Amino acid sequence: MDVNELQAKIAAAFPGARVEVKDFTGGGDHFDALVVSEKFEGRSLVERHQMVYRAVGDAMRQAVHALALKTLTPSQYDNLPR
Numbered sequence: 001m002d003v004n005e006l007q008a009k010i011a012a013a014f015p016g017a018r019v020e021v022k023d024f025t026g027g028g029d030h031f032d033a034l035v036v037s038e039k040f041e042g043r044s045l046v047e048r049h050q051m052v053y054r055a056v057g058d059a060m061r062q063a064v065h066a067l068a069l070k071t072l073t074p075s076q077y078d079n080l081p082r
Helices: 003-013 044-060 074-078
Strands: 017-024 029-038 065-073
Touching: 003 017, 003 029, 003 044, 029 044, 029 074, 044 065, 065 074
Parallel strands: 029 065
Antiparallel strands: 017 029
């Protein structure tokens, strides 16, 4: 799967979110993703990850072998040390 394709799938499910996807092996099947969305407010980490997995859909069973997620609310993202 292409990074842009995976990023588009996630972004479509989280309008207005910050979505960054990186292929960390170069093989098109292991990815890191940062998703910053207001939709995560009041949700547990497990619920957030499930929301992203639903957005990726069948690709998680076929093209994507690993997807490491960092899911944050906008306030959590703004408070990250830089």
